[in-house]
Amino acid sequence: MTKSNVMEVPPKGGFTFDLCRRNTMLQQQGAKLPKFRKTGTTIVGLIFKDGVILGADTRATEGEIVCDKNCEKIHYLAPNISCCGAGTAADTENVTDMVSSQLVLHRYATGRESRVVTALTMLKSHLFRYQGQVSAALVLGGVDVTGPHLHAVYPHGSTDTLPFATMGSGSLAAMSVFESRYKENLTKEEGMEIVSAAICAGIFNDLGSGSNVDLCIITKARKEYLRNYQQPNPRSYSRSKGYDFKIGHTAVLSTKITQLRQHVQVLEGDAMEEE
Amino acid sequence: MHHPQVLRSQMRWECHGGQEESKQEQIYVGRSLMGPPTPFTLMPMPGVPITHTQQPYVTGTSVLGLIYEGGVLIAADTAGSYGSTTRFKSVERMKAVSNNTLLGASGEISDFQAITQLLDRLIVADAMWDDGNDLGPLDIHNYLTRVMYNRRNKFDPLWNTLILGGVKNGVKHLGSVSMIGVHYVDNHIATGFGIHLAQPIFREEWKENMTLEEGTRLLEKALLVLFYRDRSAINKIQVANVTEDGVHISQPYALKSEWNLEAFKNPTASAAGSW
Numbered sequence: 240m241t242k243s244n245v246m247e248v249p250p251k252g253g254f255t256f257d258l259c260r261r262n263t264m265l266q267q268q269g270a271k272l273p274k275f276r277k278t279g280t281t282i283v284g285l286i287f288k289d290g291v292i293l294g295a296d297t298r299a300t301e302g303e304i305v306c307d308k309n310c311e312k313i314h315y316l317a318p319n320i321s322c323c324g325a326g327t328a329a330d331t332e333n334v335t336d337m338v339s340s341q342l343v344l345h346r347y348a349t350g351r352e353s354r355v356v357t358a359l360t361m362l363k364s365h366l367f368r369y370q371g372q373v374s375a376a377l378v379l380g381g382v383d384v385t386g387p388h389l390h391a392v393y394p395h396g397s398t399d400t401l402p403f404a405t406m407g408s409g410s411l412a413a414m415s416v417f418e419s420r421y422k423e424n425l426t427k428e429e430g431m432e433i434v435s436a437a438i439c440a441g442i443f444n445d446l447g448s449g450s451n452v453d454l455c456i457i458t459k460a461r462k463e464y465l466r467n468y469q470q471p472n473p474r475s476y477s478r479s480k481g482y483d484f485k486i487g488h489t490a491v492l493s494t495k496i497t498q499l500r501q502h503v504q505v506l507e508g509d510a511m512e513e514e
Numbered sequence: 515m516h517h518p519q520v521l522r523s524q525m526r527w528e529c530h531g532g533q534e535e536s537k538q539e540q541i542y543v544g545r546s547l548m549g550p551p552t553p554f555t556l557m558p559m560p561g562v563p564i565t566h567t568q569q570p571y572v573t574g575t576s577v578l579g580l581i582y583e584g585g586v587l588i589a590a591d592t593a594g595s596y597g598s599t600t601r602f603k604s605v606e607r608m609k610a611v612s613n614n615t616l617l618g619a620s621g622e623i624s625d626f627q628a629i630t631q632l633l634d635r636l637i638v639a640d641a642m643w644d645d646g647n648d649l650g651p652l653d654i655h656n657y658l659t660r661v662m663y664n665r666r667n668k669f670d671p672l673w674n675t676l677i678l679g680g681v682k683n684g685v686k687h688l689g690s691v692s693m694i695g696v697h698y699v700d701n702h703i704a705t706g707f708g709i710h711l712a713q714p715i716f717r718e719e720w721k722e723n724m725t726l727e728e729g730t731r732l733l734e735k736a737l738l739v740l741f742y743r744d745r746s747a748i749n750k751i752q753v754a755n756v757t758e759d760g761v762h763i764s765q766p767y768a769l770k771s772e773w774n775l776e777a778f779k780n781p782t783a784s785a786a787g788s789w
Contacts, residue, residue, distance in 0.1 A: 385784050402777035411710035418739045423776055440714040
């Protein structure tokens with residue numbers, strides 16, 4: 240292969256891995272790679288009699304730290320389709336936004352309601368093209384003219400079509416609830432009960448999941464997004480008098496005021512307005 | 515200068531009264547089904563590090579246990595896996611240690627057999643004192659903790675996670691010891707995959723003073739989830755019941771599993787290319 244001075248642009252999307260060797264060398268010499276924000280997660284989906292119920296926890300982690308206690312993991316794709324995302328938060332956000340935009344254009348082109356398989360195909364072909372480097376594991380659910388559908392999409396681009404699905408670090412805890420309780424033709428109330436029990440199993444048994452339960456119920460008629468449907472982790476103590484400290488609470492021992500105007504010289508232009 | 519190997523084989527030759535011993539006592543290269551060829555020495559050689567247990571060979575999967583009103587219930591399946599194949603389907607992974615204690619093990623089966631032999635000697639030695647006091651489940655738990663931890667310190671672990679359950683003088687005991695010596699006591703215990711799949715169910719549904727019926731049903735519920743979702747589990751289980759009166763291990767039996775969900779019959783009818 241001949242070396243050229245100009246870096247070649249890849250044909251149509253996909254990553255170039257030219258800088259990987261240089262990055263590993265830098266890492267070995269002590270440079271730190273930035274930690275990315277993951278949603279170590281419990282996301283689930285379940286098909287019931289009239290449609291699909293999606294559930295998710297609300298904890299986002301950066302390494303060992305919880306960086307967002309109440310993030311939104313159920314993303315909008317279309318008026319009748321939603322998608323839960325696990326893996327790297329940036330990847331799930333952006334891939335669902337991108338497919339959501341593509342679906343709008345598709346709706347204009349076809350003049351019809353979006354189908355779940357359309358979203359599925361767009362997601363899986365994008366993820367496959369990036370060979371797993373886009374770390375997005377998704378639970379895609381929706382109701383279209385052909386009925387309710389639930390799919391699990393993996394970062395490398397493979398998909399599963401299932402009556403109930405779980406993804407993320409808490410998927411085993413949630414799956415144990417589903418496997419012991421799932422039946423066919425559940426009612427909406429039973430479905431919501433099982434989905435929130437599965438998410439709670441993830442929240443309390445998995446360290447990567449926590450905080451609250453979000454639900455999204457999609458039926459032929461409408462989509463109900465129940466943000467913070469359950470909040471099983473309230474702040475257990477808060478000061479009953481509130482946190483209002485009036486002047487005089489802390490003793491003032493001495494006061495020294497320095498006029499900064501004396502130290503600042505305006506060389507050019509206008510002095511800033513006093514406010 | 516004589517090589518130490520040569521000296522020793524010469525000695526053996528002399529002990530055997532002149533019979534030809536053509537065994538090569540050099541370094542063997544052992545081949546295992548589950549890893550690259552590992553060199554091991556039958557006797558120490560200068561310059562070559564002594565290596566002990568690096569990986570398990572025939573393994574058992576999860577063991578589950580819980581305390582009910584009459585004593586302790588412990589259950590396990592009867593599979594012995596050799597890497598990714600189910601080599602043995604009738605392995606007893608639970609053994610009565612004494613009249614009031616039961617040991618269950620996951621991990622390397624040969625190490626479990628060595629531990630049962632060790633405990634047999636311990637119990638016999640204790641019985642010979644004939645002092646009216648026998649070792650109870652807590653004593654055996656502590657003894658095993660010491661054994662496992664000391665082996666770990668020598669970098670030669672017994673590759674097991676053990677579950678110890680029993681009743682003595684009305685006090686019920688259920689505890690676990692891992693291959694590195696981590697030990698704890700709880701009302702419900704699981705090892706291996708059971709930690710992820712069965713513990714969430716136990717934490718939700720275990721309660722004080724369950725009847726034998728309720729306890730067995732809870733164990734079977736968890737074992738069914740494990741059969742569905744653990745690849746090394748089989749549908750042939752044994753449940754052991756330890757009470758003050760004695761240990762009773764059931765005959766192996768199978769659980770009723772459900773594979774005929776409508777949604778599994780033609781999953782990709784609406785999503786061509788997925789499975």
